[in-house]
Amino acid sequence: MADTERKHWKHLYEEIVATEICCSCSACVVACPHKVLELNDFDPVQTDARSPFDNCWHGEEGCSLCAMACPRLDPTVDAIEALVHGEGVQRPYDKPEGPYRYKTLARATDERFLNRGQDGGAVGALISWGFDTDRLDGAVVAAPSQDVPWLDEPRLVRSTDELLATAGSRYTYCATPLGLKQAAAEKCKKVALVGVSCESTAVRQIAAAGIKRWTRNVSLILGLMCTETFDYEAFVVGKLRHELGIELEDITKINVKGKVIVTLKDGRDINIPLKECRPFANEWCHHCPDFAAEHADLSCGGLGMEGWTMILVRSERGDEYLKEAAAAGVLELRDAEQEPKALEVMMRLATKQRERVKPGDPHWQTRFPTIEIRKQFEAENA
Ligand SMILES: Cc1cc2nc3c(=O)[nH]c(=O)nc-3n(C[C@H](O)[C@H](O)[C@H](O)COP(=O)(O)OP(=O)(O)OC[C@H]3O[C@@H](n4cnc5c(N)ncnc54)[C@H](O)[C@@H]3O)c2cc1C
Structure with a gap:
């Protein structure tokens, strides 16, 4: 692939970060040899960019390691x-x-x-x-x-x-x-x-x-x-602390077994239906x-x-x-x-x-974990 066709930070940002497909795994930050990416509130950001959509100037010079490392952009599943x-x-x-x-x-x-x-x-x-x-x-x-x-x-x-x-x-x-x-x-x-x-x-x-x-x-x-x-602010702070009044220091274990079970230091279990937590x-x-x-x-x-x-x-x-x-x-x-x-x-x-992967989804190809499912999708949609 010619250098101009290679994907760089700009593509990674536009296709994955801005579309909220990014799973915040940090692979791009780890792979960046120039140390210009970091996680900011679970989003990878370029530390010296004027706009988040700017390409990394190292990218213009040919580095595309962040894009290559991303498991959501174009993963090399094989x-x-x-x-x-x-x-x-x-x-x-x-x-x-x-x-x-x-x-x-x-x-x-x-x-x-x-x-x-x-x-x-x-x-x-x-x-x-x-x-x-x-x-x-x-x-x-x-x-x-x-x-x-x-x-x-x-x-x-x-x-x-x-x-x-x-x-x-x-x-x-x-x-x-x-x-x-x-x-x-x-x-x-x-x-x-x-x-x-x-x-x-x-x-x-x-x-x-x-x-x-x-x-x-x-x-x-x-x-x-x-x-x-779960999102920390929404679930831990919003739901557990503010809505249910649980002091976070009193929690000894949180478990999910068909429902969310919050165990407290005094031995009590607070059970929360999973569907109440799903929005978080x-x-x-x-x-x-x-x-x-x-x-x-x-x-x-x-x-x-x-x-x-x-x-x-x-x-x-x-x-x-x-x-x-x-x-x-x-x-x-x-x-x-x-x-x-x-x-x-x-x-x-x-x-x-x-079933979270819906045919016709504009980014379906980036989210398929196995070659077999890709093949199946391609056969069904040929
Ligand atoms: C966010 C999350 C969701 C899960 N959902 C399910 C589920 O739906 N169904 C299911 O069967 N199992 C689920 N698990 C797995 C399950 O909770 C246990 O981790 C697994 O069964 C191993 O148990 P263990 O006693 O052998 O692990 P332990 O010996 O207790 O070791 C647990 C390890 O998990 C690591 N860990 C803790 N929290 C996180 C985190 N947020 N991210 C990454 N690593 C972490 C710790 O560092 C530790 O090394 C989930 C785990 C996590 C972290």
Whole structure:
């Protein structure tokens, strides 16, 4: 493609940011070698622009790394899938949760992770085992902010104690891939990344675009299944604090199990119907068809269960890592078929999420997570 045809910041801004398709994953900010992009209230912005629609002057000189890194602009889905499943490997696309090798239920045997984890504590236990066995020297995760309760920030953690402080889910958005910069700065060589669906894809897209500086050290992507994230001001401050009068410091856990369950320090649960919270979902989530984090090595979700994490094992790397951790006694595993209700929840949520992509949508091509769905769409619309 001639340079004039290549997409740059201007295209990324006009086609993705201004149209609110941007999922705020931070891939463009991470990839920018000139450090002229940053996230401002979850929107990527050019720090030295007169107008947001200006092209980055580095773009005029030929740099288009931000556009190449974006998982929503023109994702190179075939290259992403080769990174997950292996070059030339075709996995069947017969499921809305995307292709995987097998699934299993898991829970941490270490009570610290089991008790503090959102579901079975499997994500934390897997990373901690990686630290203990030198398989990992860092993990990029979402960590509760020191200053703002129930808001997360991307953080590199390097020890089990640091990791434990990040256990559990916060349902607001946190651009975890930004932490890859910290991992590179600290010269980490074997990093795990935890992120919701779009963040798992974002890291793969940066790698698939050949921008290795930030991803060559990523050894494991732990994806979190996700229907949506909530806007912090609207949900946490507006709904929980102001409307329901909950002091944010009193909340010990927020969980979504068919309804939003807010657990308080005194042991009380406040139940909020999910449909009351849906209006607080971030706009970009409405464009996301990927419930089950289909570009992760291991995709994890609670699916309405108590104390267990469902894991979809997608890549060879994920398979090896999980099997070795289980053999070392880090996880207790159970056959996924023993939880038919959870499987039904996964099928229902994943199917519903696929339907967010509407044929004829002007940006449909940017939101399709798999080649197979693209092909199906093209066949139906030929
Ligand atoms: C925004 C969001 C929405 C989710 N929606 C669903 C859903 O609809 N259905 C479902 O089955 N599962 C959903 N999950 C996944 C589920 O909540 C658990 O994260 C998953 O089951 C793993 O549990 P665990 O006990 O093994 O993880 P833990 O051992 O508790 O580890 C959790 C990890 O998640 C990271 N994390 C916490 N909050 C965020 C965040 N906002 N963004 C990125 N990383 C974060 C932490 O850093 C930690 O590393 C969602 C998770 C999030 C964050």
